[in-house]
Amino acid sequence: MRNRRGVAMLAALWLVVGITVVAVEFSLVGRERRQVGIAAADRAHASAGALGAFATTRARLEAALRAGPTSTAGAIGSARAADPWLGVDSSYSGSMLVDSMRVDIRAVDLGTRLNVNTLSESEFRTLFSNVLNDFVVADQLAQAIMDWRDPDDIARARGGERDDYLKAKLLRLPTNQNFRDLEELLDVKGMTQDIYAAVSPYLTTLGSAQVNLNTAPVPVLRVLPNMTDEIIARIQATRARGGRIASVADVMPQPRAGAGRGVQNAQTAQSQQAQQAISARAGVLTTQIEVTLMAYASPSAKPVRLRVLVQRSQVNGAPAAGVAAEEWR
Numbered sequence: 461m462r463n464r465r466g467v468a469m470l471a472a473l474w475l476v477v478g479i480t481v482v483a484v485e486f487s488l489v490g491r492e493r494r495q496v497g498i499a500a501a502d503r504a505h506a507s508a509g510a511l512g513a514f515a516t517t518r519a520r521l522e523a524a525l526r527a528g529p530t531s532t533a534g535a536i537g538s539a540r541a542a543d544p545w546l547g548v549d550s551s552y553s554g555s556m557l558v559d560s561m562r563v564d565i566r567a568v569d570l571g572t573r574l575n576v577n578t579l580s581e582s583e584f585r586t587l588f589s590n591v592l593n594d595f596v597v598a599d600q601l602a603q604a605i606m607d608w609r610d611p612d613d614i615a616r617a618r619g620g621e622r623d624d625y626l627k628a629k630l631l632r633l634p635t636n637q638n639f640r641d642l643e644e645l646l647d648v649k650g651m652t653q654d655i656y657a658a659v660s661p662y663l664t665t666l667g668s669a670q671v672n673l674n675t676a677p678v679p680v681l682r683v684l685p686n687m688t689d690e691i692i693a694r695i696q697a698t699r700a701r702g703g704r705i706a707s708v709a710d711v712m713p714q715p716r717a718g719a720g721r722g723v724q725n726a727q728t729a730q731s732q733q734a735q736q737a738i739s740a741r742a743g744v745l746t747t748q749i750e751v752t753l754m755a756y757a758s759p760s761a762k763p764v765r766l767r768v769l770v771q772r773s774q775v776n777g778a779p780a781a782g783v784a785a786e787e788w789r
Contacts, residue, residue: 499761505561506755506764507788513556513563513753514768518781520552521545521749521770525779542704543674545569545746545772552751563755570748570769571672573664574680576645577638581606583683590679591659597650604649608634620649639665640787666750666769666785671742673705684741686734688713708739747772748784765789 524544552567574587581602588598603619613636615621625633632647642665645651662680671680673695681692694711698704705711712731748771755764766788773782 502757502761503764506757506761509558509561509563509757510753510755510764510766512558513565513755514751514766516556517552517565517751518770521781525772525781543745545749546674548746548749561755561757563753566752568750569672569675569746570664570667570750571670571743571746572676572680573662574683575667575669576642576663576665577609578669586683587662587679588659590682591662592655600650608648609638611636625649641665664750667748670747672746673708673711673742673744675746685737687738705744707744708735708742
């Protein structure tokens, strides 16, 4: 009798344990599903907020193109009359509340940056040399970036392909394709946090790589073909007095006075050749803008990032802010 009672009690205990295990499992599954549901709801809420903030920003950009400035008095007013998107970095960046949700907005004139996916090895070398003041490091980084981006597995002399990254025990291997995010540069052999902090303000992964002579910083200007110290000095002088460069011809050197006719003709031909080369890569208007929006559904939720390439366009003959590309993250 006692044996039967012991077996029955043991069976009951096992039953209780089994029920408890099943209950705990269901509880864990339910909690995971609840967390997934909350995360999905937060992301949907944040995405809607980002879209709302972008719609407002786009409307402001379009209104600026169509209405122009309220005043054209003074150098600044005259400049804005010619380029309504001048100074977008300060005018359209900041925070906005969308249905009590905070959305951070950052607008960048892409004419002040160089597209990391279109630069050549020599152009990388020029940029890095001017920013880092170290030709050796600049040369190594230029080759490593080109090896990361090009489709082959043949390493340059100072670059690196898959085997070099494996030997160095680096976390990521070359993708052999264009960069999607600028932060991917941190995975390139030889790139450090300090170097990235120094060079990233001059780079982007979006846009047509058309440099804006009225807004581009000097390291970006130096990458342009046939750019000289004299031309850069003329650009800086125009900006310093609050003037606006209306065309590439405005900053080209003039034939030196007192020189013979033959010398003047040679200088003119050289200047025209340089002007054509610069004009192919540079302009005088803000034509493309990178708008990045970070939406926070709640303090604990992961923010949603929306990055949009906005460019000048025409709709039914009227100026418009067209969307050329967008990316969610």
